[in-house]
Amino acid sequence: MESQTRAKKMEATRKKLIAAGRKAFAKKGFAAASMDELTAEAGLTRGALYHNFGDKKGLMAAVVDQIDMAMATKAKEAGEEIGGGWEGLLAEGRAYIEMALEPEVQRIVLLDGPAVLGDPAQWPSQNRCLQGTIGTLRALASEGLIKPVDIEALARLLNGVALNAALWVASSEDAQGTLPKAIAAFECLATGVLNKAPQAVHESG
Amino acid sequence: MESQTRAKKMEATRKKLIAAGRKAFAKKGFAAASMDELTAEAGLTRGALYHNFGDKKGLMAAVVDQIDMAMATKAKEAGEEIGGGWEGLLAEGRAYIEMALEPEVQRIVLLDGPAVLGDPAQWPSQNRCLQGTIGTLRALASEGLIKPVDIEALARLLNGVALNAALWVASSEDAQGTLPKAIAAFECLATGVLNKAPQAVHESG
DNA sequence: TTCTTTCACATACGTAGTGTATGTCAATTG
DNA sequence: CAATTGACATACACTACGTATGTGAAAGAA
Incomplete structure (x- = not known):
């Protein structure tokens, strides 16, 4: 039954490395972050890193995924709290904007992320966020609230x-x-997707 | 009269290096671009680079500035060709979008630029572009076409x-x-800044 | 012109950092 | 309890940046 000891330990080191990566990447930026320092701060060496993540970029991907997924979740929650629909869409946007005040998000997700991992639209986490937005928009479109655009x-x-x-x-x-x-x-531009002036739209549930 | 020989030669090498930088940064990306290869392809060595631009980032800044400035100019021209105003603003946006089809723009300006040089809004070239947009918007606002937003x-x-x-x-x-x-x-979202439905707006000159 | 100075660029070097190849010891399996 | 796997550490090779120093041609002085 203790056959999970190995796997659990490995999961623990992964967590440690990701946490150290968040700190280092946020503070120094991806390029200037030293894997030696980073792993040492986690009480490990580069051996652990290359074994678990393949390379520096691999750790970056894991870090970005973690942060970005948390952002998507938080944004979605903000939208659902308000009851979805048009106001929910706006709430998602506001939440997203507010989250970017955190330096980690700013530096890792918004600045270095795209340069290291490529266009954010291709990230699994971002796709999840995008699918959410698409869903909300489709719902609004089925009510005839959205302009006939892709x-x-x-x-x-x-x-x-x-x-x-x-x-x-x-x-x-x-x-x-x-x-x-x-x-x-943001809200001003967002109203551009609506068929009618926003003043005319309250709640249609 | 030939007292400009020195300066002209230097300007020539700067051009060569920037051109080589454009190619290398676009093809390999900033991080993977080797300054040795880059300068060699320009028929020079790293000595020239560090003398003229200080460091790798300095060359990047020069390259980005060149591309970005050309983009701003082109976008502005597109807007003026159409006669300015609201349609001009849309034309600027379209031009901007179309220019990003070039891999150089995509990789250097959109992906690596922000990571290496920081937020694009701080770049001199981007500020010029922004000032143009602000000017156009102010003109539209004075006609009462724009919503009361910053x-x-x-x-x-x-x-x-x-x-x-x-x-x-x-x-x-x-x-x-x-x-x-x-x-x-893009045009859909852009209409969000307008006070009225876009169908009601043609030209007001 | 000739000597001196400047400076644009090349050459040489130190250093840091990544990725890989190899070693090691604890955890698992029979 | 012996054998093996595998997670991680250690050692090494290579690349690449930035700097310190050298050099030769242009510019100024005499």
Whole structure:
């Protein structure tokens, strides 16, 4: 029955390495992060890293996946809390923007991630987030609220707007001051997907 | 009269290095691009590089600036050709999206640029582009066409949408097929900044 | 012109960091 | 209890950046 001891230990080291990776990548950036330092801080050596993740990029992928998946979950929750629908979509966007205030998200997911792992749209975690947005948009479209445009394209750009707003807020000096502006502008652009003026739309449940 | 010989030669080497940098950064990516290979292909050595640009990042900055400035110019021209105003703004966005089909733009400006040089909103070239968008938006706002939202925020996100659409098109397998979808979705979102439905707006000159 | 200085660039070197090949010891299996 | 697997450490090779130093041609002085 203790035949899981090995696997559990390995899972523990994976966690340690991912945690150390988050810290190092956030603080130094991907390129400047040293795998020697990183693994040493986790009480390990590079041997563990290359055994578990293949290479530096592999660890980055694991780290990005973890953060990004948490973001998607949080955003979705924010949307469902408010009851889904159009307001839910806006809430998802707002949540996404606010999360980007965290330096880890900013540096790892928004800046280094795309450069190291390629276009975010291809990441498994981002795809999950995108599928969520697509689902919400389809539901709205079936009610006739959305303009007759390719839904996937709309979802991608909508996510992109939130991501960009987030990046702007994050890189701004007065983050707390720009946050409301960014959110307002996001909602402003988002209303572009609607068939009618937003004032005319309340709740249709 | 030949007192410019020195400076001219230096300018020539700078051009050679930037050109070689464009090729190498686009093909290999910033991290994997070797300065030895790069400079050798330009008929020079790393000495020239470090003398002219300080370090690898310095060359990257010069390359990005060159490309990005050309993009801004081209986009602005596209907007002015159509006569400015609302249609001009859309034309700028379309131009931006189409330019991102070039691998150089995609890899250097959209992917590696932000990771190496930081948030694009801080780049001098991007600021120039942003100022243009802000100017156009202000003009539209003075005609009462724009919603009462912070113009800078709007401009940033609008540029961001175009940039994101571009990135999507670029990373798509069937670029020619996704391009129209991306443009349509961009225009869709862009109408969100308008006070009224876009159908009611033609030209107001 | 000729001597001196400057400077754009090349050459040589130190260092750091990644990835791989090999070693080792505990956990598993029979 | 012997044999084997495998997770991780150690050792090594290679690459590449940045710097310190050298060099030869252009620019200025006399």
